[in-house]
Amino acid sequence: MHDKTEKPALKTVELFDDDVQRNPFSTYSALLSNAPLAMDSRYGNYVLTRYEDVRMLADNVWLSATDGVDPAGRFPPGTYPDIERTDPPRHRRLRALLLKPFSARTTATWHDDVRKIFDEYFERIETDRFDVVDAICYPAPADVICSIMGFPAERRADYRRWSRALMNRLGQSLSDDDRNALIEMARFMREQVVERRAKPTPDLLSSLIEAEVDGEQLSDDELVAHGVFLLAAGHETTTNLLSSIVFLFTKHPELYARLYADRDGIETFVEEALRLEAPIQSICRTTLEERDIHGSRIPEDARVLFSLGASGRDSAQFTEPDDIDLERRNCARHLAFGYGSHLCLGAPLARLEARLFVEGLLDRFASIRATGDEERWTSTVVRGFHHLVVHVERRQ
Numbered sequence: 001m002h003d004k005t006e007k008p009a010l011k012t013v014e015l016f017d018d019d020v021q022r023n024p025f026s027t028y029s030a031l032l033s034n035a036p037l038a039m040d041s042r043y044g045n046y047v048l049t050r051y052e053d054v055r056m057l058a059d060n061v062w063l064s065a066t067d068g069v070d071p072a073g074r075f076p077p078g079t080y081p082d083i084e085r086t087d088p089p090r091h092r093r094l095r096a097l098l099l100k101p102f103s104a105r106t107t108a109t110w111h112d113d114v115r116k117i118f119d120e121y122f123e124r125i126e127t128d129r130f131d132v133v134d135a136i137c138y139p140a141p142a143d144v145i146c147s148i149m150g151f152p153a154e155r156r157a158d159y160r161r162w163s164r165a166l167m168n169r170l171g172q173s174l175s176d177d178d179r180n181a182l183i184e185m186a187r188f189m190r191e192q193v194v195e196r197r198a199k200p201t202p203d204l205l206s207s208l209i210e211a212e213v214d215g216e217q218l219s220d221d222e223l224v225a226h227g228v229f230l231l232a233a234g235h236e237t238t239t240n241l242l243s244s245i246v247f248l249f250t251k252h253p254e255l256y257a258r259l260y261a262d263r264d265g266i267e268t269f270v271e272e273a274l275r276l277e278a279p280i281q282s283i284c285r286t287t288l289e290e291r292d293i294h295g296s297r298i299p300e301d302a303r304v305l306f307s308l309g310a311s312g313r314d315s316a317q318f319t320e321p322d323d324i325d326l327e328r329r330n331c332a333r334h335l336a337f338g339y340g341s342h343l344c345l346g347a348p349l350a351r352l353e354a355r356l357f358v359e360g361l362l363d364r365f366a367s368i369r370a371t372g373d374e375e376r377w378t379s380t381v382v383r384g385f386h387h388l389v390v391h392v393e394r395r396q
């Protein structure tokens with residue numbers, strides 16, 4: 001227990017206000033300059049924003065992931081933990097199962113298949129004005145993860161509903177529709193596991209069923225938890241990155257023209273998009289022991305929100321952090337994929353999809369304009385668009 005004198009007199013910050021969620025950058029800037037450790041006024045999370053502080057995510061002695069990453073509260077007990085909600089040593093073993101299937105080397109072998117999926121969606125666009133989220137940003141990454149996992153692509157509309165329910169859960173209370181969607185998703189995943197056990201197919205779900213951790217196979221509950229996690233993690237985040245990329249192109253037509261002339265800049269541009277518009281803006285952890293940070297004490301068993309989004313705007317790490325700089329040398333050092341032992345396993349795949357998406361846009365469209373018809377996620381965790389209607393000029 002801590003007496004009153006030990007309690008930190010921290011600035012509070014409203015991170016859950018709708019306007020702040022849609023445009024958090026001036027709030028981040030104030031925190032970065034004046035309140036490197038703050039407290040969120042809605043849920044009482046300690047908030048860290050500076051790049052060096054967010055890298056404390058790697059400290060497994062101080063932090064635990066088992067209560068989940070949701071800034072709105074701890075994960076309810078009784079659900080089976082996926083890899084993201086596991087601490088070492090079990091986490092290391094689970095991760096070993098997934099390292100190979102998502103390694104940069106394995107991902108490179110998917111290049112042609114992923115490209116084919118993206119090309120097909122581009123070819124289906126018949127009008128010059130369309131919702132780019134519905135047309136490509138959502139369905140193409142969804143098809144990619146379905147083909148890796150071996151899930152039927154025809155149920156894409158269900159996956160969208162389910163994954164959105166999972167993401168909606170973060171940072172707010174769950175609606176009845178979302179709760180039902182999550183029950184349906186778990187039921188679907190259980191059916192998939194039962195089918196694969198009876199008749200294995202050459203896909204990641206079957207490999208997970210056969211794999212062993214600590215000489216044991218994953219239970220059905222663990223398989224369901226990982227199926228749900230991989231399906232959602234595998235596309236919703238990428239969808240948001242792709243829609244943010246289009247948004248950045250509509251804001252910076254000169255950059256779009258430059259990339260058309262010099263495609264070597266695409267990789268740096270994708271890193272800049274990740275840094276500036278991190279699709280996962282924040283990640284929470286629970287403290288295993290107390291720590292003094294920036295003159296205040298964070299007690300044991302507290303929740304700490306690490307702002308990946310703010311860390312990308314830290315001028316101590318990135319000069320002129322609000323600008324897109326295709327010459328930026330440390331462009332890939334952003335924390336949009338997290339940091340430490342839980343670093344995103346799908347990063348090589350997400351980068352591949354983003355690059356092929358940008359190439360596809362550049363090949364087909366001479367310009368992309370915003371129409372003003374758009375809807376952003378209103379979330380402290382998720383950044384990107386539900387809808388983004390654009391007007392394109394096709395190349396002759």
Ligand code: HEM
Pocket residue numbers: 065069083084085095098102145230233234235237238241278279280283308336337338339341342343344345346347349350
């Ligand atoms: C732009 C796209 C993506 C972004 C921004 C992103 C972001 C993240 C972040 C921030 C984490 C760390 C979570 C934490 O520390 O608690 C993470 C973990 C993870 N991501 Fe991604 N992700 C993306 C795409 C993908 C894809 C395509 C997959 C493939 C299925 C994937 C699979 C995973 C897995 C398995 C983990 C958990 C790793 C662990 O706990 O050890 N992600 N991701």
